[in-house]
Amino acid sequence: PYYYKAYATNGGGTTWGAQQSFTTAAGPVISLTASSLAQFDSTCVGTVSAPKSFTISGSNLTAAPVTVGPLAGFTFSTTATGVYTPSLSLAQPGGTFTQPVFVQFAPTAVQSYNGSIAVAGGGATSTFNVFTNAAGKVQGPGVTTLDSSNIAIDRVTIAGRIDSNGCSAVTEYGIEWSGIANFPGGTGTRVPSTNLLGTTTFSSDLTGLVPGTTYYYRAYARNAGTTGYGAVKSVTLPSLLSGLRVFPVPTTGGQELRVTLANVSAGYHGIRVFNSIGDEVYRKDLNIQSNYINERVTLPASLASGVYFVRVVSNTEVNATTRIFVR
Numbered sequence: 001p002y003y004y005k006a007y008a009t010n011g012g013g014t015t016w017g018a019q020q021s022f023t024t025a026a027g028p029v030i031s032l033t034a035s036s037l038a039q040f041d042s043t044c045v046g047t048v049s050a051p052k053s054f055t056i057s058g059s060n061l062t063a064a065p066v067t068v069g070p071l072a073g074f075t076f077s078t079t080a081t082g083v084y085t086p087s088l089s090l091a092q093p094g095g096t097f098t099q100p101v102f103v104q105f106a107p108t109a110v111q112s113y114n115g116s117i118a119v120a121g122g123g124a125t126s127t128f129n130v131f132t133n134a135a136g137k138v139q140g141p142g143v144t145t146l147d148s149s150n151i152a153i154d155r156v157t158i159a160g161r162i163d164s165n166g167c168s169a170v171t172e173y174g175i176e177w178s179g180i181a182n183f184p185g186g187t188g189t190r191v192p193s194t195n196l197l198g199t200t201t202f203s204s205d206l207t208g209l210v211p212g213t214t215y216y217y218r219a220y221a222r223n224a225g226t227t228g229y230g231a232v233k234s235v236t237l238p239s240l241l242s243g244l245r246v247f248p249v250p251t252t253g254g255q256e257l258r259v260t261l262a263n264v265s266a267g268y269h270g271i272r273v274f275n276s277i278g279d280e281v282y283r284k285d286l287n288i289q290s291n292y293i294n295e296r297v298t299l300p301a302s303l304a305s306g307v308y309f310v311r312v313v314s315n316t317e318v319n320a321t322t323r324i325f326v327r
Contacts, residue, residue, distance in 0.1 A: 062123030107136025145230030160219025
């Protein structure tokens with residue numbers, strides 16, 4: 001408000017009237033606001049989200065630019081498919097102003113990116129904040145452990161399935177196994193696979209295993225960020241049969257045979273094959289570190305058909321003998 005008095009002056013002095021007042025009309029009120037911004041989903045580190053948007057509304061603005069941002073992890077554009085930059089300076093003529101702003105989220109670390117996008121300018125004396133909720137993440141592939149197959153006394157085939165890639169393309173996949181039930185992922189022995197069927201299913205052969213033993217396994221797959229694991233399953237291998245076993249029989253020259261014998265002492269042993277008149281036609285020396293023999297042998301391709309004798313020997317004795325027929 002303003003205050004005033006009337007006055008008059010002559011030779012005798014000055015006289016003042018009563019004080020009066022008036023108030024000037026209010027100027028236009030500058031308003032600068034914005035709508036809310038939808039929450040971003042957790043987004044993989046190193047990727048860019050689909051854009052979301054909010055709308056700036058202004059009235060009685062001056063011709064000063066309206067500014068948006070910056071806020072770490074976010075970029076802005078005035079169109080959904082336009083060029084995104086860390087901040088915007090929007091030219092406008094003053095008065096009424098409306099502008100949609102599109103926002104992309106591009107995290108660089110696994111962390112929260114909750115914050116406020118500052119909207120200012122246009123003569124407004126305060127900053128309007130647009131709140132955003134967002135987080136960066138690293139996500140491994142989704143993996144399922146499938147069943148075992150081709151179970152033998154010292155080997156087994158395990159299958160797995162890749163259900164999703166996670167945050168990036170899969171770079172390695174296979175089976176991890178252990179002798180410990182419910183072993184944590186990353187603590188077992190990994191057998192990578194390279195036989196992905198189509199886009200999802202694969203298998204690995206576990207070899208050199210101990211007969212009669214229970215093994216625990218899980219499928220795994222790795223991408224650029226981390227490793228995903230399937231559930232732990234188990235398989236128990238068959239035990240060795242008693243006595244000296246040779247199979248398959250009958251056989252032919254040049255065919256691979258398996259020779260097994262349980263309950264032997266560790267150390268030197270040998271596999272010997274003799275024909276019916278006692279001539280040695282094959283030998284293989286072994287250094288056994290366990291209490292069983294489980295060996296693959298290939299007979300000479302030149303063997304004539306007939307009866308042959310397979311013996312397992314040590315330094316001091318013949319451990320066992322069995323007869324086979326070569327066709």
